Amino acid sequence: MKTILLIEDSEFIRENTAEILELAGYAVLTAENGKLGVEQALARRPDLVVCDIMMPVLDGYGVLQIFNQHPQLSGVPFIFLTAKTERTDQRRGMELGADDYLTKPFDETELLSAIRGRLGRFRHLQPSYDLQQPGALTEFLEDAAAVGQLHDLVADRRPHLLRKKQEVYEEGDEPTRLYFVQSGRVKTVRRTPAGKELITGVYGPGEFFGYLPLLQHTPHDDSAVVLDEATLLYIPREDFAQLLHRNPAVGQQFIRLLAGRVSEREQQLVSMAYNSLRRRVADTLLRMHEQAGAAPETLIQLSRDDMAAVVGTAPESLIRTLSEFRQDGLVELTSKGIRVLQPQKLRRPNW
Numbered sequence: 001m002k003t004i005l006l007i008e009d010s011e012f013i014r015e016n017t018a019e020i021l022e023l024a025g026y027a028v029l030t031a032e033n034g035k036l037g038v039e040q041a042l043a044r045r046p047d048l049v050v051c052d053i054m055m056p057v058l059d060g061y062g063v064l065q066i067f068n069q070h071p072q073l074s075g076v077p078f079i080f081l082t083a084k085t086e087r088t089d090q091r092r093g094m095e096l097g098a099d100d101y102l103t104k105p106f107d108e109t110e111l112l113s114a115i116r117g118r119l120g121r122f123r124h125l126q127p128s129y130d131l132q133q134p135g136a137l138t139e140f141l142e143d144a145a146a147v148g149q150l151h152d153l154v155a156d157r158r159p160h161l162l163r164k165k166q167e168v169y170e171e172g173d174e175p176t177r178l179y180f181v182q183s184g185r186v187k188t189v190r191r192t193p194a195g196k197e198l199i200t201g202v203y204g205p206g207e208f209f210g211y212l213p214l215l216q217h218t219p220h221d222d223s224a225v226v227l228d229e230a231t232l233l234y235i236p237r238e239d240f241a242q243l244l245h246r247n248p249a250v251g252q253q254f255i256r257l258l259a260g261r262v263s264e265r266e267q268q269l270v271s272m273a274y275n276s277l278r279r280r281v282a283d284t285l286l287r288m289h290e291q292a293g294a295a296p297e298t299l300i301q302l303s304r305d306d307m308a309a310v311v312g313t314a315p316e317s318l319i320r321t322l323s324e325f326r327q328d329g330l331v332e333l334t335s336k337g338i339r340v341l342q343p344q345k346l347r348r349p350n351w
Contacts, residue, residue, distance in 0.1 A: 008031075008052045051078065
């Protein structure tokens with residue numbers, strides 16, 4: 001869903017215009033003057049701005065100048081909305097970089113047509129995409145398709161519901177797609193010749209997995225199993241290659257979306273190799289606490305065997321360390337899971 005920032009000092013016009021835009025399927029942010037409008041845009045970058053010119057505190061010209069000069073806001077399509085009809089006012093707006101100019105009173109068709117035209121013409125890659133927000137992946141793929149001329153990317157984005165303990169792929173399978181977790185959790189596991197299970201990753205909402213074999217052109221070296229009932233989106237191998245190679249800007253943005261998890265996995269392996277058991281357990285608890293939402297009431301729901309496999313220790317050692325943390329008041333252990341009580345103390349550097 002595209003977000004439109006409407007900056008208009010007339011309450012009547014602002015409310016009626018916002019209602020029209022919402023009925024047309026847009027998310028709408030509103031502000032009664034230019035200063036508040038800029039603050040709204042910095043808090044949440046809009047896809048397009050509809051802005052009155054004559055306003056108190058900061059007029060439309062000042063708003064457009066700030067947008068042009070601020071790296072976070074530069075490039076956002078900008079439509080002026082004003083009762084003034086003199087050609088000098090229109091010329092000044094266009095010289096400052098306005099993309100369109102609507103004169104009050106305007107009709108609904110004129111407004112929506114101008115917005116559709118500007119959004120279609122000015123599709124761009126955003127500085128970042130928060131993949132934990134609903135629809136963010138689809139938004140990135142739509143932007144990537146427009147910017148990189150990758151018209152087949154958004155052809156099939158239906159979610160796939162998988163049951164708890166269902167296998168997504170097995171070790172040795174040929175990689176055919178990239179996986180994105182929309183809801184639930186998935187673990188990736190590797191089994192030793194002796195049959196011991198090592199969890200190589202736990203993936204929650206907003207995270208990709210299964211990309212390394214696609215990059216390396218090798219079979220999967222681990223298996224993926226659903227921990228909680230999960231909804232996954234699939235990106236076929238051919239689309240994965242297009243995202244990486246067809247357009248430099250799209251490829252760089254896509255790599256940035258993947259890189260955070262690659263970096264986390266590297267840190268996890270270093271931790272397992274060099275840190276003390278208490279440090280490893282604390283880091284695992286913090287990581288899963290944040291993955292589950294980081295609220296005070298958040299419960300980490302993972303079996304002791306699975307958590308021991310993530311930490312890289314025996315279940316008995318994990319249970320002993322968790323008991324010590326409970327005695328220190330750092331965590332609460334319940335029959336349903338583990339609650340982190342003092343995350344700051346778990347981050348102490350001297351463990």
